[in-house]
Amino acid sequence: MKDEGPVTIVTINANPASVVNTWMSYVEIAEQSNCLLIPAAGMHSIERDFGQDATVLLTVGSKKVEGTAGPGAGFHVTGSGEFVRQGPEYEEMKAKFPWLRAVLKITITKISQKI
Numbered sequence: 001m002k003d004e005g006p007v008t009i010v011t012i013n014a015n016p017a018s019v020v021n022t023w024m025s026y027v028e029i030a031e032q033s034n035c036l037l038i039p040a041a042g043m044h045s046i047e048r049d050f051g052q053d054a055t056v057l058l059t060v061g062s063k064k065v066e067g068t069a070g071p072g073a074g075f076h077v078t079g080s081g082e083f084v085r086q087g088p089e090y091e092e093m094k095a096k097f098p099w100l101r102a103v104l105k106i107t108i109t110k111i112s113q114k115i
Helices: 044-049 088-096
Strands: 006-011 019-023 028-030 035-040 055-067 070-084 102-113
Touching: 006 044, 028 088, 035 070, 035 088, 055 102, 088 102
Parallel strands: none
Antiparallel strands: 006 019, 006 055, 028 035, 035 102, 055 070, 070 102
């Protein structure tokens, strides 16, 4: 997450799947709780999908990180998401990203390297 690049967020239960994007520099790693915190300005389609199943898949990658077959690494991050609109995590993220309407909090269940 140190190198800038896109982050794709996909719900796995919608038909068709909902897909949104953000930037790695917006993603905060809450190490003590094994969670990612992502500012949400929009992401309404993702939020609607969580009403059925809050499972979410993120894809991240960077050409600057050594991968399995040379330069460039990509990862799939699977977890359970929720939108947070109050509390310390929300306030901390709002201070950094004043344009957010909520924080997408993802509790990580699995990380797998793809390349």
